[in-house]
Amino acid sequence: MLQQKEREPLGAAELAWSQDTVAAVKAQFEAVVVGQHRLRQTLLIGLLTGGHILLESVPGLAKTTAASALAHSVRAQFRRIQCTPDLLPSDIVGTQVYDARDAVFRTQLGPVHANVVLLDEINRSSAKTQSAMLEAMQERQTSIGGEIHPLPEPFLVLATQNPIEHEGTYQLPEAQMDRFMLKDVLDYPTPEEEAEVLARIDRGVFDAGRQPAPAASLDDVRALQDAARRVYLDPAIVRYIVGIAYVTRHAAQYIDARLASLVEFGASPRASIAFSAAARAAALLAGRDYVVPEDVKSLAHRILRHRVILGFEAVAEQVPVESVIDAAVAAVPTP
Incomplete structure (x- = not known):
């Protein structure tokens, strides 16, 4: 009978490196996102564990900004999918497109094939589309035309839902919600934080091309994931x-x-x-x-x-x- 090898405990040097790397990612995140300290921790926990996250809040609380900032800080590929009632599973996972010039079908991968995927207003998509996305989350792969396409590593899904809008929505079944590691509920910013948002807009912090260089790489993220497993x-x-x-x-x-x-x-x-x-x-x-x-x-x-x-x-x-x-x-x- 094979015995499973125990994970080696973290060494002092690894722990110090982890602290420095996490601090750099946090600093870059805070340079873009004002407040939302619990959201920052939630996103980082998801990144370090590979667990997916469900976010609930009213519109305008920087969910997209936060997801984009996290992806940029670790040089990850980011995709945003706006869920609507007419969204099809193929719009997410991909499909085969016929190339008339060569008379062959070519696989076109969908936006789920990215490191950080934001599913905006997931409860607006149909049950069939929700199921296809949750299957990709669980299996870490998609099947298109009988071919298996692994999803990139690391892979993190952030799904959002709006609690105040019920017209044209499809509630996530409890069994499917269970597949999200964390569910965070965001609150409004304080007056001071909201004033800081306006000040940063005036300074052009959110303008295209103004983001600083990434603080870490995907290899660093994989190393942090390994370190987290050995805590x-x-x-x-x-x-x-x-x-x-x-x-x-x-x-x-x-x-x-x-x-x-x-x-x-x-x-x-x-x-x-x-x-x-x-x-x-x-x-x-x-x-x-x-x-x-x-x-x-x-x-x-x-x-x-x-x-x-x-x-x-x-x-x-x-x-x-x-x-x-x-x-x-x-x-x-x-x-």
């Missing part, structure tokens, strides 16, 4: 993660009866897997080679808000899912 995760932290997921599935035994009655479905094992990978990345971003309980707690909303499903009573009573998540986290002893 130490203590067995006590593993039990803590599994315990939180378990409580969401058996809420009536652990949290307030009224809150527990609102829960229809708890988090799947994908939540524990996401916690493990994202906590390691969060620790590396904080300059540590080990995970602490605060890393797990800080990610709880982003990992569980789209995995803990509440019933219609929660909607009627305007009980946010974050209240249930907080109760579940509080019910598990911190190691």
Whole structure:
């Protein structure tokens, strides 16, 4: 029986290099995007883990700017896909085009074949198109005309949805939302941050050709991904993660009866897997080679808000899912 080789722990030199590289990427991101510090961490965690991200916010909160800035900072190829009800799967993954001159079909790869892909307003596309995109996210490849085309590495999908517009939208099924590692909900900027946005517009910061040189390369990103996988995760932290997921599935035994009655479905094992990978990345971003309980707690909303499903009573009573998540986290002893 083959034994799996254990990953070597991070050395001091690797950790120092990771800190310097992450700091350079953060600095370039902040030079373009004002505020949105949690969004920056969310995007970097997605980049370091290869996990995809679902962003929810009203229009105009710099989602496209943030995705583009992240891609530019690491010399990655960036594509934006505007989802509409008439968008077809072939518009995303690609298709075969007939070349009349040579009387042959040629493969034309779609915009999903990029390192960072922004799916804007994913809930505007049909279920068939959503399914094709989510399949590409899961399998890391597309199939066109019977041929398999691997997606580039690293590969990160940022999908956005607008919570205030329901006309002509198709809600993502819970089973498909579960495939996103993180779901972040963005808020409006502070008055000071909004004033800084206007000042940067006046200074021409966002003009074409004004972006600085990339702070890192795709090889650096791959090295950071390898470093994140080798961040130490203590067995006590593993039990803590599994315990939180378990409580969401058996809420009536652990949290307030009224809150527990609102829960229809708890988090799947994908939540524990996401916690493990994202906590390691969060620790590396904080300059540590080990995970602490605060890393797990800080990610709880982003990992569980789209995995803990509440019933219609929660909607009627305007009980946010974050209240249930907080109760579940509080019910598990911190190691």
